[in-house]
Every structure is written in structure tokens, then in C-alpha cells.
Amino acid sequence: MADTNTTKKTTRSKKSTANDALKAALESIPVGMQPVSALIRSPLNVRTTAYAQKSIEGLAATILSVGVLQNLVVHALPDDLYGVAAGGRRLAALNHLLETNAIEPSYAVPVKVVPEELAVAASMIENDMRVDMHPAEQLAGFRTLAGEGKTPAQIGDLLGYPARHVNRLLKLATLAPALLEALAKDEISVEQCQALTLTDDHERQLQVWTTAKQGMFHSTLSADYLKRQIINNDIAVSDPVFRFVGQEAYLAAGGSLKQDLFSAEDEIFADRLLTEKLLQEKLQDEAQHIQDIEGWAWSEARLSPVRHYGDDAKKYQLCWPEPAYTIDERAKINELQDMVEASATYDDENELQQRIDDMEYKAIARQVTPEYVASHGVFVSFEDGELNVQRGVLLRTEEDIQAIEVAEAARVMSYRREPEPVDDISLPLLTKMSSERTLAVQAALMQQPGNAVAMLAWTLCQDVFGRQEYNNPMTVRLTCNHHSLSQNAPTGTQGKAWLALMAEKERLAGELPTGWQSDMTTFFTLPGELVTALLAFCAACAIDGVQTRESGHTSRSRLSTLESATGFHLRDWWQPTGENFFGLLTKTQIAAALTDAGLNDAARDTEKLKRADAAARAEREMADNRWVPDWLRSPDVTTDTSDNTTTQQAA
Structure with missing residues (x-):
């Protein structure tokens, strides 16, 4: 074995x-x-x-x-x-x-x-x-020490980081200042920054980052994608972008062409960076030309068009007017649309639709007055291989932008959870104690079969009512995490809750009929009391209240409502000792626990003790009260630490 x-x-x-x-x-x-x-x-x-x-x-x-x-x-x-x-x-x-x-x-x-x-x-x-x-904080510290003449290896030895990690972060110092600022604000990731450092050209870094963001609004902007944009400087002459720029303009700007003999049809390539630069210049020329001819107040150009969402929505407002028809025009359009429906050929349909389009153009043109043109702008971009012109774009005022940013910040804050005291508890201790708490809730619920079966029914109803029924046999499944819970809970397999659960499991196993696992019909004749007990035990074993932590925030316990409804108190099942709790805390946390329990003299004494002695002192002091950390009890339970009584307030 x-x-x-x-x-x-x-x-x-x-x-x-x-x-x-x-x-x-x-x-x-x-x-x-x-x-x-x-x-x-x-x-x-x-x-x-x-x-x-x-x-x-x-x-x-x-x-x-x-x-x-x-x-x-x-x-x-x-x-x-x-x-x-x-x-x-x-x-x-x-x-x-x-x-x-x-x-x-x-x-x-x-x-x-x-x-x-x-x-x-x-x-x-x-x-x-x-x-x-935060990586930006690490970078600041590394740069300070590097400025004092320390090598990456020396910095790593001093602070406990691999030299490779120090080297990688110091490489980020070659980023454009605007990108470093974005890193500090979590607007760009470390991996994305590392991809951009493949070039030391700040202008190139910013161009790749800005263009990639504009072109991938709905997609995840991967570091690999940025890397390809930095490294891949070639563009095929068959690409719509190059065709729009024109080979003559490209060669006149000093560009050169190269042929890939290993590609399909010996494709010819040009320099992507120069091509995109010429594209930007041509778009700007087009925008200025339209502004001069049509009299718009301003013009701008970039690779992607103005969107009505994201950062564009803060700066620009798309204001191209809707057609304003006269009564006669509306009647005529309705007549033409009826004729389109009744048309016998595509030529007839196209001719009628053209007349409708002409009327729409005139209805819009009437609203594009000299005053309108003088207060709006034109935006030129390149989309789907073609020149894209957006007229009637309004630049928002600084006041408008600030109001939008304030509203957006308020919306973000409404979803953001502020750090809580439980976030200061180490993740290993959180896992241990929420496992201990889960076992205790399971044992308590097991002793209330009516509530346990009701809980099971409630859970099953969520998957049944309001959904389409199928002819498949029942597919209910539950997950029993007893192995991991007993491994993580500080009391392990010696805790009161675990022993109670295993005793009931052994009792029920002895009541099961022979061959029950292979013959479901053996359960059809079981006494109702036994079926209820089995359901209650299984439902209790399905309870999962182990908490996790992501991005520094602790998941809320799923046990609080159930605890309140069943009159649960953790101290009925678990006694804090130096070994299973206090010894897992720092001296500061031990003192805080004693203070929370109203034992101020004992809290002050811990300052003079070693941590093990402080834990032992806390075990003795807490032996005769009902204290439980606030992060291990439901919010509506208050503990009177002077004796063994517990008060449960109305939720």
C-alpha cells in the first residue's frame, strides 16, 4: 500500500x-x-x-x-x-x-x-x-532602492523577492508616464504594461495602447494582443488601411516594401507604424477639408468612430437631427411605403425607396442651419475599410464632463463594498473558523428535522417552480464536504459538532434496509419518521458556509439568516481554546478579543506576555462566558459575556 x-x-x-x-x-x-x-x-x-x-x-x-x-x-x-x-x-x-x-x-x-x-x-x-x-507601490520602492545603487539581486535579497521579479518591475520604469499613472489607478494591468515595454518608444507605447482600447471596447484586451501589436510592424499592401493610404503616398513618405516569399502568393508588406501614421494624417486632412467646405465649428480625426458609450460619451454627444417632416411629407411617405409593399419588381421598389430617402434627407437638411453648423463639429474615422464621417457632433463642456464623472463615480461606489474588520483576519484562520462554524450549524440543523426538511424543500423549489419540466428521473444532487471541513476546522474530528454528526450518521446507517443502494423501492416502505430523519441529516450535511476572499474582500457568510431562524449560537458547539483559536491570533488580536469581551484588565496584561501565554490566559478568561467574534455570529445575536446567556434581537 x-x-x-x-x-x-x-x-x-x-x-x-x-x-x-x-x-x-x-x-x-x-x-x-x-x-x-x-x-x-x-x-x-x-x-x-x-x-x-x-x-x-x-x-x-x-x-x-x-x-x-x-x-x-x-x-x-x-x-x-x-x-x-x-x-x-x-x-x-x-x-x-x-x-x-x-x-x-x-x-x-x-x-x-x-x-x-x-x-x-x-x-x-x-x-x-x-x-x-500594488505593483505601482512595489515599483516605487524598487526604484528608490535602485536609485541608491542597489542591484536587482541586492533588492531582492533585502526584501525577499526573486531578482527576476525585481527586474521585471524595474523594466516598467521605461513606460510612458501616462501609462505608469494608469497602472497606479488600475486602468492597465502589469501584464499589459510588460507587453508595452517591448518598445522603449513612449509615443509607440501610447499609440498601441490607445488604438487597442478603441478597437476592442467589448473584448478583453490581452497582453498577447498588445505584444503582437508591438512586435508585428508589418501590414499587407492588400489591407484596406494601406489601400486607403495609397502606395504612392507611402513611398513618398520614405516607406519601403518587402516581399514574403514564404507567404501565400508572395504577399508584399509595408511598415505598419508608418502606414498608420499616414492614415492618421490623411484622416485629419479629410476632416479639415470637410470642415472648411461645410463650415463646421471644429473637426477631429482618429482610427475609430465616436461611440455613444464609454469614454467617448463623456467628451462627445452625437446630435445628428432626426428628420422633421411636414404633415404633407408624412402623408406622402406613408403613400410611398404602401407602394413599396405592393411593388412588383425590385427596380420599382428601389425607385420608390430612393424617393423616400430623398424626402428624409431634405427633412434633416432643414434643421442643419448655419447656427447649428457653427456650434457642432465633424468627426472623421476609418471603419470597416471605409472612410466614416460623423457630422453634428457636440463637444461637451467641462461642467458636463464633471457632472457625468460624478454620476459615474456615485454609481461605482454604490456597488463597491468598503473593507470590513473581517478582512483583517488571515485567510487560513478565516477558512478554519468558517469550517468550524459550518460543522456546528450542520449539527444544530440536524437536531431540528422540521427546519432541515423545510430548508431542503425550499432549495428544491427554486429549481422546480417556474421552470419547464422534463420527463427525466429526479437529478437532485448535494455535496457533502465533511472531509475538507474536518481537515480545516481547528477541532478536527474531535469537535462536539463532528462527533454529533457522526453519531447520527452511524445510527441512521443501521436503520437502512439491506440492498437499499441498488433498489430505490426499498425506501417506499420506510416509516415516515425515518425518511424525515434521513432527509434532515442529508439536508444538514449540504450546508456550506466556508468563506473565501477575493481582491482583499471577504465573502459574506451564508449562515447568518439560518442561524437567526434556528436560534443557533456557536458556543453551544465550540469552546475557544489556546490551541483551536487564540493561539492562531496575534497578540494584538488576542488583546482585541479580550477587550471585545469586556475583559480590559486581561487585555492590558497580554502586552507583558509571550503569545502562547497570552493565548492560554485568554482561554482561561473566556471559559465561563459566551463570547464569539463578531465575524463568527449573525448580526442580530449579541452576547452577554458576564454569564452563559445569549440574547437574540429581532432582525
């Missing part, structure tokens, strides 16, 4: 080694005290994204209760000030307390004063440990 035991890796990551190196350097520097009024955000701090307000307020409450448990890393600045390079969230919390008059400007804060070089490294490592740094 194969050995199924796995050996845990003991090799430490390069980043962990770098953290240890920085830690060793910091340990040699003594801790000093500085008033909070002397601390400001360091210009060397690589973090550019803001902290969540709830996170700041929560940390501020902990600091007010137990003080600053971990020193800040600072470097000296002029005017007796100190820049905080590591500890930005603590500084934000302290400033919050200062602004709310909870502390005085003289409030002493523990700090370690380090040289600037160490400050940059401390800032990058701290920010990267807490949340993956």
Missing part, C-alpha cells in the same frame, strides 16, 4: 529570510519614545492605498484600551519630526484618537529610529506582509 503520509516542507521562503534579516537589524536598535505630535507619514512609505475607516477605528479602540503594543519604525526628518515608514495604520489610529481628543499631542509612542535605507525596506516588507502591495 502506498504511503499516504505527507511530509511538511521545512524550507523557509526567501521572503521569510528577508523578514528575519530585517528583524535582526531592527532588534539591534533600541526602542525610544516620541510624542504623537512629532510623527507624520514618511515620504518613503511605499503604500499609496488608503486604510479602511472601520479598521482604523477598531485599532484606535484597542490602542486606547491597551496602548501601542508594537513600536513604529521611523526615520528623522527636519524640524524635529519623524516619518513613519512602518506602522502607518497605527499612526492613522493614533491621529484618529488625537482628532477626537481621546489622547493629548504629548501621548508617547514607542518607536525605533532607523536610517532611510532601512526605512524603505521596513515599509515594503510590512505592507507586503499585511496585504499584497
Whole structure:
């Protein structure tokens, strides 16, 4: 039999080694005290994204209760000030307390004063440990250290990144400034930027990026596509773009042609960059010519036409008037349309349709007055191999653009979820505890067969009512994740919920008739009470409340409504101990938990203890109450930590 035991890796990551190196350097520097009024955000701090307000307020409450448990890393600045390079969230919390008059400007804060070089490294490592740094932030830090003469390998050794990763990000420094700004705003991805760095020509980078965006509005703009646009500088002379530019104009501009002897029919190619440049110039000439002849207020030209959506909708308004018919014209058009329906030949139909089109043109032309032309413009582009002219385009005012941007920002914000305190919980701990919580909810629901069967019926009805029925046999399926839940839950196969579930499973298995798996009719004669118990157990086992995290945001628990409806409380099934919970927290989080439970004296004492001792202390303090972290209980459940009572408020 194969050995199924796995050996845990003991090799430490390069980043962990770098953290240890920085830690060793910091340990040699003594801790000093500085008033909070002397601390400001360091210009060397690589973090550019803001902290969540709830996170700041929560940390501020902990600091007010137990003080600053971990020193800040600072470097000296002029005017007796100190820049905080590591500890930005603590500084934000302290400033919050200062602004709310909870502390005085003289409030002493523990700090370690380090040289600037160490400050940059401390800032990058701290920010990267807490949340993956934005590539623009990494690039800023790497460039600072590279400017001090460090090689990519040295930067990687200092900060715990592979030299190849440092090299790749430093290569982004060759991007046009506008693209670097777009990267910081998440308007362009790192992969897209890397593709554009295949050329150092800023004008070429911007041209490829802008043209690609305009031409692929509805599609995903892949890095491979951008790479092909950078690398592939050839265009076939049979291409509509080249034919529109004209070979004579191309050769006159210094272009050359080359023949691909390995292509079909020995196709001839021209330089794509020069061809597109000449195309842009010809479009602009065409636009200016139409403006001069027809008298439009302005003209513009580009490769793609104006759209009524996206960025174009902010800058332009398509205002070509609809036909305004007189009563006689409308009657005549109705008459002609009836004649079209009754026409015997295509020639007759085309002749009648031409008369309708002529009347439409005149009805529109009457509205294109000199005043209209003087306030609108003409836009020329190249679409589907042909010149495309859009007349009557209105340029929006700055006020209009700002109003649209404000409305769009409000719409985006309405869908954007602000970070919550649970987002500060590590993903491994979130997985462990939401698995523990899921097992407990399963065990509790199993003991309420009526609710469990009702839950199953509700689930099945969502797939039945309102949908077309088929003649297939029942295809209901459920997923039982007991293996992964027991592997992830800190109590594993020794927890109260797991033992209760397995005891009921064993009991029910003993009640099943012989041969039931191969003969569905054996269930037809089972007592109703047993069928209900089986349904209740299976329905309970289908409950899945394991939470995930994407892009820094934690998925909301799907258990809250069910918990509220069934009177569930996690402490009926799970007791927090040093091993299964508190030992998985940081000292700061342990102190925050004790503070949340109203145990302020114990919270303050944890500052003097090692983490293992602090976890053991928390286990003892919490043994006789009903405290549960707010992220492990439904919102309408409040816990009285003074005894073993729980209050459930009306939702």
C-alpha cells in the first residue's frame, strides 16, 4: 500500500529570510519614545492605498484600551519630526484618537529610529506582509532602492523577492508616464504594461495602447494582443488601411516594401507604424477639408468612430437631427411605403425607396442651419475599410464632463463594498473558523428535522417552480464536504459538532434496509419518521458556509439568516481554546478579543506576555462566558459575556 503520509516542507521562503534579516537589524536598535505630535507619514512609505475607516477605528479602540503594543519604525526628518515608514495604520489610529481628543499631542509612542535605507525596506516588507502591495507601490520602492545603487539581486535579497521579479518591475520604469499613472489607478494591468515595454518608444507605447482600447471596447484586451501589436510592424499592401493610404503616398513618405516569399502568393508588406501614421494624417486632412467646405465649428480625426458609450460619451454627444417632416411629407411617405409593399419588381421598389430617402434627407437638411453648423463639429474615422464621417457632433463642456464623472463615480461606489474588520483576519484562520462554524450549524440543523426538511424543500423549489419540466428521473444532487471541513476546522474530528454528526450518521446507517443502494423501492416502505430523519441529516450535511476572499474582500457568510431562524449560537458547539483559536491570533488580536469581551484588565496584561501565554490566559478568561467574534455570529445575536446567556434581537 502506498504511503499516504505527507511530509511538511521545512524550507523557509526567501521572503521569510528577508523578514528575519530585517528583524535582526531592527532588534539591534533600541526602542525610544516620541510624542504623537512629532510623527507624520514618511515620504518613503511605499503604500499609496488608503486604510479602511472601520479598521482604523477598531485599532484606535484597542490602542486606547491597551496602548501601542508594537513600536513604529521611523526615520528623522527636519524640524524635529519623524516619518513613519512602518506602522502607518497605527499612526492613522493614533491621529484618529488625537482628532477626537481621546489622547493629548504629548501621548508617547514607542518607536525605533532607523536610517532611510532601512526605512524603505521596513515599509515594503510590512505592507507586503499585511496585504499584497500594488505593483505601482512595489515599483516605487524598487526604484528608490535602485536609485541608491542597489542591484536587482541586492533588492531582492533585502526584501525577499526573486531578482527576476525585481527586474521585471524595474523594466516598467521605461513606460510612458501616462501609462505608469494608469497602472497606479488600475486602468492597465502589469501584464499589459510588460507587453508595452517591448518598445522603449513612449509615443509607440501610447499609440498601441490607445488604438487597442478603441478597437476592442467589448473584448478583453490581452497582453498577447498588445505584444503582437508591438512586435508585428508589418501590414499587407492588400489591407484596406494601406489601400486607403495609397502606395504612392507611402513611398513618398520614405516607406519601403518587402516581399514574403514564404507567404501565400508572395504577399508584399509595408511598415505598419508608418502606414498608420499616414492614415492618421490623411484622416485629419479629410476632416479639415470637410470642415472648411461645410463650415463646421471644429473637426477631429482618429482610427475609430465616436461611440455613444464609454469614454467617448463623456467628451462627445452625437446630435445628428432626426428628420422633421411636414404633415404633407408624412402623408406622402406613408403613400410611398404602401407602394413599396405592393411593388412588383425590385427596380420599382428601389425607385420608390430612393424617393423616400430623398424626402428624409431634405427633412434633416432643414434643421442643419448655419447656427447649428457653427456650434457642432465633424468627426472623421476609418471603419470597416471605409472612410466614416460623423457630422453634428457636440463637444461637451467641462461642467458636463464633471457632472457625468460624478454620476459615474456615485454609481461605482454604490456597488463597491468598503473593507470590513473581517478582512483583517488571515485567510487560513478565516477558512478554519468558517469550517468550524459550518460543522456546528450542520449539527444544530440536524437536531431540528422540521427546519432541515423545510430548508431542503425550499432549495428544491427554486429549481422546480417556474421552470419547464422534463420527463427525466429526479437529478437532485448535494455535496457533502465533511472531509475538507474536518481537515480545516481547528477541532478536527474531535469537535462536539463532528462527533454529533457522526453519531447520527452511524445510527441512521443501521436503520437502512439491506440492498437499499441498488433498489430505490426499498425506501417506499420506510416509516415516515425515518425518511424525515434521513432527509434532515442529508439536508444538514449540504450546508456550506466556508468563506473565501477575493481582491482583499471577504465573502459574506451564508449562515447568518439560518442561524437567526434556528436560534443557533456557536458556543453551544465550540469552546475557544489556546490551541483551536487564540493561539492562531496575534497578540494584538488576542488583546482585541479580550477587550471585545469586556475583559480590559486581561487585555492590558497580554502586552507583558509571550503569545502562547497570552493565548492560554485568554482561554482561561473566556471559559465561563459566551463570547464569539463578531465575524463568527449573525448580526442580530449579541452576547452577554458576564454569564452563559445569549440574547437574540429581532432582525
